[in-house]
Amino acid sequence: MRYVDPRFQKAVLKRLEALGHGIFYLILRIAGQPGAYALLIPVVLIYVIAGRRIHRLTSPYLRRRFPKHNLVKRRRDTFRIVHSFGQILVDRAWLGLNRSARLHCSLDGWDTILGLIGQRKGLVLLTAHVGNWQVALAHLKDLPVPVHALMHYEEEVVAKHYFDLRGESCPFRIIKTDGFLGGVVETTAAIQRGEVVTIMGDRLAGGSSATVRFLDSQVRFPAGVYRLAAATGAPIAVLLAAKTGRQSYHLRVWDVFHPSYRDRKHREADLTAWTSRFSKALEAYVTKFPYQWYNFYDFWDQ
Amino acid sequence: MDQLKQQLKEMIVQDLNLPNVKPEDIDDKAPLFEEGLGLDSLDAVELVVLLQKRFGVQIADMEEGKVAFASIEALARFVRAQQGNISKSTDTSVFAT
Numbered sequence: 001m002r003y004v005d006p007r008f009q010k011a012v013l014k015r016l017e018a019l020g021h022g023i024f025y026l027i028l029r030i031a032g033q034p035g036a037y038a039l040l041i042p043v044v045l046i047y048v049i050a051g052r053r054i055h056r057l058t059s060p061y062l063r064r065r066f067p068k069h070n071l072v073k074r075r076r077d078t079f080r081i082v083h084s085f086g087q088i089l090v091d092r093a094w095l096g097l098n099r100s101a102r103l104h105c106s107l108d109g110w111d112t113i114l115g116l117i118g119q120r121k122g123l124v125l126l127t128a129h130v131g132n133w134q135v136a137l138a139h140l141k142d143l144p145v146p147v148h149a150l151m152h153y154e155e156e157v158v159a160k161h162y163f164d165l166r167g168e169s170c171p172f173r174i175i176k177t178d179g180f181l182g183g184v185v186e187t188t189a190a191i192q193r194g195e196v197v198t199i200m201g202d203r204l205a206g207g208s209s210a211t212v213r214f215l216d217s218q219v220r221f222p223a224g225v226y227r228l229a230a231a232t233g234a235p236i237a238v239l240l241a242a243k244t245g246r247q248s249y250h251l252r253v254w255d256v257f258h259p260s261y262r263d264r265k266h267r268e269a270d271l272t273a274w275t276s277r278f279s280k281a282l283e284a285y286v287t288k289f290p291y292q293w294y295n296f297y298d299f300w301d302q
Numbered sequence: 303m304d305q306l307k308q309q310l311k312e313m314i315v316q317d318l319n320l321p322n323v324k325p326e327d328i329d330d331k332a333p334l335f336e337e338g339l340g341l342d343s344l345d346a347v348e349l350v351v352l353l354q355k356r357f358g359v360q361i362a363d364m365e366e367g368k369v370a371f372a373s374i375e376a377l378a379r380f381v382r383a384q385q386g387n388i389s390k391s392t393d394t395s396v397f398a399t
Contacts, residue, residue: 181371
């Protein structure tokens with residue numbers, strides 16, 4: 001077999017990726033969102049048929065979400081999950097290119113959020129890498145108190161890029177997790193002032209964790225957020241957004257709870273119970289929207 | 303100041319649940335986090351809340367946190383300074399009315 005320099009391969013792939021992006025943007029300008037959606041179908045199809053890596057990345061989730069599906073159905077599932085992720089990316093690009101474009105967003109639980117803010121104990125909005133979390137965060141500009149988002153560098157880049165493209169100011173202040181003590185000083189201070197902090201509750205990036213069941217398997221979830229809420233007395237609302245149509249999203253509060261330790265002896269058990277509430281909310285979400293799970297790695301090995 | 307340092311040490315040991323540490327084991331000049339006393343970022347959450355509840359002082363941001371959490375000595379200095387500011391602002395408002 002002929003030897004190909006890996007650096008050359010990488011450079012070619014990078015060029016192809018850039019070309020792919022360029023073609024998508026061109027189609028978006030010429031044919032709008034429907035045109036880009038149409039192009040997405042053959043592109044994802046080729047990706048799913050020819051690529052092996054994508055199956056490795058999606059199978060840990062798909063085999064738990066659809067344990068009875070055979071190989072053919074599993075391929076179809078992979079297509080659907082990648083296709084739905086592609087649509088989210090197209091939507092973001094479409095909103096960026098066309099500033100007058102709007103997505104219709106229905107809200108379920110907005111009064112609950114306003115009620116929790118009214119208690120002046122601060123509020124933790126717990127979200128996850130499902131649906132389109134930028135859409136969820138974009139709506140926070142209408143809240144009556146400042147909103148902060150505790151974010152890793154990659155999420156911060158994506159969020160800033162989204163609002164920059166729209167020509168809109170970011171509706172929340174970003175607290176960086178790479179700062180002193182992972183941004184917890186600012187986060188705690190914001191909660192103490194009665195403000196809102198949004199945190200992604202699914203991906204574990206070190207630190208405190210709790211192991212709970214999710215889709216019939218044990219998985220480690222971050223538990224720091226529950227320690228934060230218990231220490232400050234802030235309630236937690238699980239807020240997740242789902243794409244429900246070509247130009248529509250549904251934003252819903254899936255659960256609300258008030259973490260408070262029973263006593264020192266039961267701290268770990270309490271943390272596990274609150275983590276489990278989040279995993280159940282997430283499970284209910286993926287039961288309803290199975291193809292909007294965007295953690296493309298072995299989530300059960302985190 | 304020594305009494306305040308002792309109060310802070312006792313609060314850390316008891317409320318942050320450090321079973322193998324005694325207040326007298328904590329060095330006044332040792333860092334509270336990582337290589338010093340070994341507290342982690344989530345202990346910081348509880349410490350910030352405790353400082354507000356017990357001493358009425360707030361650590362608002364990373365810069366203040368870096369200064370305050372450098373050691374027990376630094377924390378005591380920070381609490382004393384903040385309490386001074388609080389009483390000054392209270393005095394001012396009394397004069398203003």
